Amino acid sequence: MSEWLKVCRLDEIPRLGARVVKLGGEDIAVFRNGEDRVFAMRDKCPHKGGPLSQGIVAGNQVTCPLHGMNICLNDGKAIAPDEGCARTYAVRLENNTVFLQV
Numbered sequence: 038m039s040e041w042l043k044v045c046r047l048d049e050i051p052r053l054g055a056r057v058v059k060l061g062g063e064d065i066a067v068f069r070n071g072e073d074r075v076f077a078m079r080d081k082c083p084h085k086g087g088p089l090s091q092g093i094v095a096g097n098q099v100t101c102p103l104h105g106m107n108i109c110l111n112d113g114k115a116i117a118p119d120e121g122c123a124r125t126y127a128v129r130l131e132n133n134t135v136f137l138q139v
């Protein structure tokens with residue numbers, strides 16, 4: 038069974054950045070892009086575990102701060118020619134509040 042967990046207000050996430058939420062011992066990065074869309078994925082790059090939350094967001098992608106791999110925020114997949122996939126989570130925005138599906 039899944040439920041929606043209140044994470045924070047939208048303005049508590051830096052635009053083009055992320056905020057880390059701890060869930061069951063796992064770090065989840067909640068991103069905000071330039072159009073105020075929100076995305077969530079495990080804060081671990083599929084390459085060598087870099088903290089994606091510290092990457093730069095552009096459009097619907099984040100660039101890993103360690104070696105520059107680009108990850109799609111929609112599905113967590115590395116953009117070709119890179120390979121790999123980070124686990125994503127459903128998020129929704131309601132009245133300026135961000136909810137994460139757990």
Ligand code: FES
Pocket residue numbers: 082083084085086087101102103104105106
């Ligand atoms: S750990 Fe992310 S690109 Fe290497």
